[in-house]
Amino acid sequence: MKVCYSINGKKKEFEINAGEVLLDVLRRNGYFEVKGNCYMGTCGACTVLIDGLPYTSCTMLAAKVDGSEITTIKGIGTLQNPHPLQKAFVEKGAVQCGFCTPGTILVAYALLKNNPDPTDDDIKKMLDGNLCRCTGYVQQIEAVKLAAKMLKKGDE
Amino acid sequence: MKDFKHIGTNTGKIDALSLATGQSMFVDDISFPDMLQLKFLYSPHAHAIIEDIDTTLAEKYPGVGMVLTYKNTSRVIHTTAGQGWPEPSPYDTYMFNRKMRYIGDRVAAVAAETEEIAQEALKLIKVQYKVLPAVLDMEDAMKDEAPIIHDEPEVKGAYDPKRNLAAHILVKVGDVEKGFAESDVVVEDTFEVPYAQHCPIEPHVTITYLDEYGRIVIRTSTQVPFHVRRIVAQVLDIPVQKIRVIKPRIGGGFGVKQEIILEDVCAYVTMKTGKPTRALYTREEEFVSSRTRHQMKVNVKIGAKKDGTFNAVKMYVLSNTGAYGTHALTVASNAGSKTLPLYNKAPNVEYIADVIYTNLPIAGAYRGYGATQGYACLEQVVDEVAHKLELTPLEIRQKNHIKSGETSPIFRALGEGREGVTQYMQSCALDELIEKGAKEIGWLEKYGKKTRNGSKVRGIGMSIHMQGSAIPLVDMGAATLKMNEDASFNLMYGGTDLGTGLDTIAAQIVAETLGIKPEQVIVYAADTDLTPFDVGAYASSGTFISGGAVLRAAMKIREQIFEVVREMFGEYDARDFVLEDGKVTSKKTGKSVTLSEIAYQTLYVKNQHQIAATGSMVSPYSPPPFAAHFVEIEVDEETGIITPIKYVTAVDCGTPLNPELVRGQIIGALVNGLSYALFEEYKFTDSGRMIGSNFMEYRIPSTRDIPEIVPIIVRTYEPTGPYGAKSVAEININGPIPAIGNALYDAIGVRVHKVPYIPERVLEAIRNKK
Numbered sequence: 029m030k031v032c033y034s035i036n037g038k039k040k041e042f043e044i045n046a047g048e049v050l051l052d053v054l055r056r057n058g059y060f061e062v063k064g065n066c067y068m069g070t071c072g073a074c075t076v077l078i079d080g081l082p083y084t085s086c087t088m089l090a091a092k093v094d095g096s097e098i099t100t101i102k103g104i105g106t107l108q109n110p111h112p113l114q115k116a117f118v119e120k121g122a123v124q125c126g127f128c129t130p131g132t133i134l135v136a137y138a139l140l141k142n143n144p145d146p147t148d149d150d151i152k153k154m155l156d157g158n159l160c161r162c163t164g165y166v167q168q169i170e171a172v173k174l175a176a177k178m179l180k181k182g183d184e
Numbered sequence: 185m186k187d188f189k190h191i192g193t194n195t196g197k198i199d200a201l202s203l204a205t206g207q208s209m210f211v212d213d214i215s216f217p218d219m220l221q222l223k224f225l226y227s228p229h230a231h232a233i234i235e236d237i238d239t240t241l242a243e244k245y246p247g248v249g250m251v252l253t254y255k256n257t258s259r260v261i262h263t264t265a266g267q268g269w270p271e272p273s274p275y276d277t278y279m280f281n282r283k284m285r286y287i288g289d290r291v292a293a294v295a296a297e298t299e300e301i302a303q304e305a306l307k308l309i310k311v312q313y314k315v316l317p318a319v320l321d322m323e324d325a326m327k328d329e330a331p332i333i334h335d336e337p338e339v340k341g342a343y344d345p346k347r348n349l350a351a352h353i354l355v356k357v358g359d360v361e362k363g364f365a366e367s368d369v370v371v372e373d374t375f376e377v378p379y380a381q382h383c384p385i386e387p388h389v390t391i392t393y394l395d396e397y398g399r400i401v402i403r404t405s406t407q408v409p410f411h412v413r414r415i416v417a418q419v420l421d422i423p424v425q426k427i428r429v430i431k432p433r434i435g436g437g438f439g440v441k442q443e444i445i446l447e448d449v450c451a452y453v454t455m456k457t458g459k460p461t462r463a464l465y466t467r468e469e470e471f472v473s474s475r476t477r478h479q480m481k482v483n484v485k486i487g488a489k490k491d492g493t494f495n496a497v498k499m500y501v502l503s504n505t506g507a508y509g510t511h512a513l514t515v516a517s518n519a520g521s522k523t524l525p526l527y528n529k530a531p532n533v534e535y536i537a538d539v540i541y542t543n544l545p546i547a548g549a550y551r552g553y554g555a556t557q558g559y560a561c562l563e564q565v566v567d568e569v570a571h572k573l574e575l576t577p578l579e580i581r582q583k584n585h586i587k588s589g590e591t592s593p594i595f596r597a598l599g600e601g602r603e604g605v606t607q608y609m610q611s612c613a614l615d616e617l618i619e620k621g622a623k624e625i626g627w628l629e630k631y632g633k634k635t636r637n638g639s640k641v642r643g644i645g646m647s648i649h650m651q652g653s654a655i656p657l658v659d660m661g662a663a664t665l666k667m668n669e670d671a672s673f674n675l676m677y678g679g680t681d682l683g684t685g686l687d688t689i690a691a692q693i694v695a696e697t698l699g700i701k702p703e704q705v706i707v708y709a710a711d712t713d714l715t716p717f718d719v720g721a722y723a724s725s726g727t728f729i730s731g732g733a734v735l736r737a738a739m740k741i742r743e744q745i746f747e748v749v750r751e752m753f754g755e756y757d758a759r760d761f762v763l764e765d766g767k768v769t770s771k772k773t774g775k776s777v778t779l780s781e782i783a784y785q786t787l788y789v790k791n792q793h794q795i796a797a798t799g800s801m802v803s804p805y806s807p808p809p810f811a812a813h814f815v816e817i818e819v820d821e822e823t824g825i826i827t828p829i830k831y832v833t834a835v836d837c838g839t840p841l842n843p844e845l846v847r848g849q850i851i852g853a854l855v856n857g858l859s860y861a862l863f864e865e866y867k868f869t870d871s872g873r874m875i876g877s878n879f880m881e882y883r884i885p886s887t888r889d890i891p892e893i894v895p896i897i898v899r900t901y902e903p904t905g906p907y908g909a910k911s912v913a914e915i916n917i918n919g920p921i922p923a924i925g926n927a928l929y930d931a932i933g934v935r936v937h938k939v940p941y942i943p944e945r946v947l948e949a950i951r952n953k954k
């Protein structure tokens with residue numbers, strides 16, 4: 029079957045199998061920035077935004093979100109023009125191996141859209157589905173707070 | 185202390201922005217159209233012989249490229265432990281074997297056009313097993329009547345396989361029995377630490393393909409690219425020359441990627457079929473069929489004089505290496521060698537270890553490398569001695585811990601599978617670490633107070649630690665630097681950054697030495713074709729060995745630059761030259777030339793040559809980083825739940841080359857240690873099958889599990905390390921088990937002898953006390 033998405037603002041059409049999950053469809057088509065392979069929604073590395081909300085793409089049926097807007101980490105900033113969250117993660121040392129980083133930043137992005145001034149507790153609650161074995165989370169939480177400050181100053 | 189420009193600054197991690205913007209940097213971020221997908225069939229029995237295996241149907245299944253079993257693959261016995269050569273781990277493993285030694289052992293594999301086809305074909309393989317009695321418990325495995333797990337005559341280097349003994353260690357200094365007899369108090373206790381897994385979020389993954397010359401390229405998620413090359417060459421019986429190993433960015437390792445697990449099989453398929461081949465572990469495979477931490481039972485007996493001075497220390501370690509002996513000897517060595525030198529005042533020390541084969545998953549290297557298990561017991565028994573002598577935990581440690589200028593006989597007596605190397609401490613801030621940590625946690629106000637709020641009681645505990653910086657006179661790393669027209673430098677080195685920030689530190693070292701900015705260093709690592717040798721990332725060797733190699737290469741470049749400048753300036757004493765801000769200036773004559781001008785001159789104009797150098801680092805020193813851990817917990821006597829409230833870790837890693845990255849290593853290791861203390865643990869069925877091999881049931885910490893964490897970095901200067909640095913990646917995983925155990929005792933007067941401290945065990949300890 030065919031599905032049609034708008035990925036990072038570009039219309040795309042893919043041939044998929046009915047039972048396929050979004051993660052596999054995206055990676056098969058070269059969206060390597062979407063990580064993860066637990067296929068249980070437990071690690072959060074495969075998170076993408078679907079119509080602005082974060083979902084684990086490893087448990088999302090590709091067919092179910094036909095017609096949706098999908099945002100990957102490449103959709104919120106680039107090497108040349110990074111999003112404040114991406115800058116803040118670099119500055120605060122919140123990126124170690126970086127494998128979980130795209131998913132974590134996308135969840136933080138969704139958080140800051142709704143809550144531009146989150147407390148530590150808000151951040152902890154929102155990010156608790158994004159596992160990171162390297163950082164111990166402290167620097168990630170600091171980075172989200174720094175990004176919130178940068179966004180308020182209009183650095184977007 | 186010398187002022188540095190780039191050393192000690194928080195240079196942003198050089199790969200961080202690329203990672204944060206999702207560039208294709210990992211092994212699996214490439215694809216080939218005709219790539220085969222490799223899937224494995226695993227033994228459903230903990231101990232069995234394959235009597236018959238029929239792969240005919242699987243081979244005929246459309247889309248299958250190759251089916252692999254013991255019948256058509258390499259018969260070279262080897263170890264999968266990615267260690268130096270000759271390896272200290274026993275040769276007890278074949279790529280595939282007839283004998284199955286745990287539930288999860290490899291029976292066969294299928295390489296097919298898609299993963300689905302491979303999975304379907306696996307189902308068509310018919311296996312007839314002769315099931316053997318299995319042994320899942322270390323003590324049972326040591327009994328005379330126990331089944332022998334490694335009964336093949338080819339096994340080499342295991343201590344006594346007929347008794348399921350993979351390794352045995354006995355080291356004596358003085359006479360402990362006499363020491364105990366002459367002590368005023370003797371305290372003994374045993375603690376058990378469980379199977380646990382590293383859980384890198386990126387599991388093991390390897391892609392292999394042939395290059396234009398028919399050589400095998402192995403793109404793999406590894407901590408040890410050069411050991412991968414050597415061991416794959418050994419197993420496939422082909423020259424090292426035929427293999428190129430590329431390590432792109434790695435999604436975490438923590439020791440589990442110091443192991444050759446997928447590379448030999450993938451490379452074999454590519455060699456036989458000519459096709460690119462990919463193997464990617466699922467999370468379940470990562471748990472069951474990669475590597476784990478060694479489960480250990482550790483017994484410590486300490487004899488002390490009335491004033492608290494230790495007179496005799498004895499440690500006995502019973503270690504479970506599982507089905508194969510990878511890192512069996514060396515992890516057990518480190519349980520003693522990275523712990524006992526801390527208390528160097530005791531004239532009588534004995535260390536004994538038995539490392540046992542069982543029919544359970546394979547243990548291997550894991551951050552902390554045995555020291556974690558050793559400290560779990562040692563640092564609680566030290567507290568018990570203090571209590572018996574009515575000293576505080578601080579006092580007893582201050583009396584006994586190693587200090588600058590001192591040594592311990594253990595350094596020489598207990599090496600990595602061979603004799604060790606004597607070490608004198610040249611930097612050790614333990615006194616200051618204890619003082620600063622105690623102050624931050626509020627030790628004086630809180631210790632022994634048992635503040636109660638309903639069923640919840642607060643307590644505090646502490647522990648002290650050391651680790652090492654690489655294996656002395658074993659670990660070697662090398663780095664090559666070359667100069668470009670714009671005064672940028674290519675750094676090609678074998679150091680293996682698996683997320684730690686080693687590449688960034690390497691750039692800072694080059695920048696500091698050559699008077700340039702870290703951004704001017706183009707770091708490339710690690711690739712066995714293009715970068716010089718490095719043993720890889722393990723044993724806390726990155727900063728010390730790989731960083732040391734980079735420093736040596738940069739020092740040689742400095743000399744070469746000065747050589748050119750001598751001629752340009754007509755001056756001959758390089759002591760007059762100042763190399764900074766991208767230029768060389770003579771203090772004597774004021775003449776100045778930029779590095780870019782030097783590069784243009786040497787590349788194009790006069791006395792043309794490439795300014796380039798290679799430096800190697802191997803060291804007789806392995807300076808230990810030190811740490812003092814302090815934790816405040818709240819334990820609920822009704823539910824048995826322990827909640828850490830605040831965790832303070834004071835750390836001496838010499839010069840922190842990049843404090844933000846050091847902080848990352850400290851907190852990351854600490855949080856891993858916290859969950860190992862509180863909830864991470866493998867559970868097995870009676871037949872030896874792991875229960876819950878996924879992140880739902882085997883939980884690792886999330887943002888909600890972390891207490892307030894205060895890392896304190898106490899700066900010292902280690903003269904044997906690059907710019908005064910020692911390594912720091914492992915040490916902080918060692919603290920939480922003993923520190924929380926001691927805090928639990930402070931709060932409610934019980935000890936839980938089996939880690940993790942889950943509510944059931946806490947409640948049981950409370951009941952037993954009553």
